[in-house]
Amino acid sequence: MASDGSQTEGYLQIGEAAAKADVTQRTLRYYEEKGLLKPPTRMDGGFRLYSPEDMERVQRIKELRDLLGFSLADIKEMIEAEDVKEQIRTQWRRDADVSEKAVEIRRAREVTLHQIALIDEKMARMAEMRRQLDGRKQKYDSWLTANTSAEAGERDPGG
Amino acid sequence: MASDGSQTEGYLQIGEAAAKADVTQRTLRYYEEKGLLKPPTRMDGGFRLYSPEDMERVQRIKELRDLLGFSLADIKEMIEAEDVKEQIRTQWRRDADVSEKAVEIRRAREVTLHQIALIDEKMARMAEMRRQLDGRKQKYDSWLTANTSAEAGERDPGG
DNA sequence: GCGGACATTGACGTGCGCGTCAAGGTAAAT
DNA sequence: ATTTACCTTGACGCGCACGTCAATGTCCGC
DSSP: OOSOOOOTTSOEEHHHHHHHHTSOHHHHHHHHHTTSSOOOEEOTTSOEEEOHHHHHHHHHHHHHHHTTOOOHHHHHHHHHHHHHHHHHHHSOOOOTTHHHHHHHHHHHHHHHHHHHHHHHHHHHHHHHHHHHHHHHHHHHHHHHHHHOSSSSOOOOOOO | OOSOOOOTTSOEEHHHHHHHHTSOHHHHHHHHHTTSSOOOEEOTTSOEEEOHHHHHHHHHHHHHHHTTOOOHHHHHHHHHHHHHHHHHHHSOOOOTTHHHHHHHHHHHHHHHHHHHHHHHHHHHHHHHHHHHHHHHHHHHHHHHHHHOSSSSOOOOOOO
């Protein structure tokens, strides 16, 4: 086979990862460079290996970018706040600094609330826009049914 | 007064128009330059005067840009297709070319349908994203209520 | 008819989000 | 060991959507 099928365990190297995530390799490297993706694991030779979690993260970035229209800088801050939570869930075996973690959880919560608010606002505006478009479509339809009922049989009503 | 209050009839010159539409003057000129806005009427001296219709159009452009994330080039094509309809509704007093107009109406209809489909898709994805965010928020909340019920009273469960 | 706010047309600059080479190094099958 | 496909790190380029001067002209209240 000419394709890359050499993933030690569900890990993908950049070619397949990019294809699967529907982005370019450049984009993956760029996101890493900009701190949106944590540096993925590497093979001995230096080839990048993307974990399933990395892939999920790419999807998340794409959604924030395409759906909500955030800049990569904004997205970076958001997922950084979110990541705090991940780190907490996985490796918290000493709970001396619960209050400190609570601070970060609250931050992450604020970020999430902000995103929710923004989604709600956007969805409301989009719903309104949709209504307008529906009305528009109705007008087209009625014009068409009125003026082009069957074939090209016109009939002038006035003089 | 230092502000411009010299609009012959609800017409605004670029300063107030930009403020009202919440864009810059540069943006208005740029949109005109790119064909997104039809050249507005001018005063004798050459100052631009924006009609209420022009203002509506700016809002429409902003929505397509901010809500749906279209490029200005895309938006131009869309509103061109839509404009065909406007021209038809206002100055169609000879109906010799009904079929020709029907063609353009159909085009405008297609554009509208495309926009509707895109909105529906985006809204669906946003709804899904919203659900995820809600779940996220729930987790934060439960963590907080669990770990910071009152003040900093910790209690280690294991040994 | 003058002053100051507001406008005009260039034209160059800018930040973002990548695209696109170039010059190499690596992986894995033969 | 060689081939060939895939990868690496620079580094420059680019298109979009404006920002930002600069030089000049216009509007209008006094």
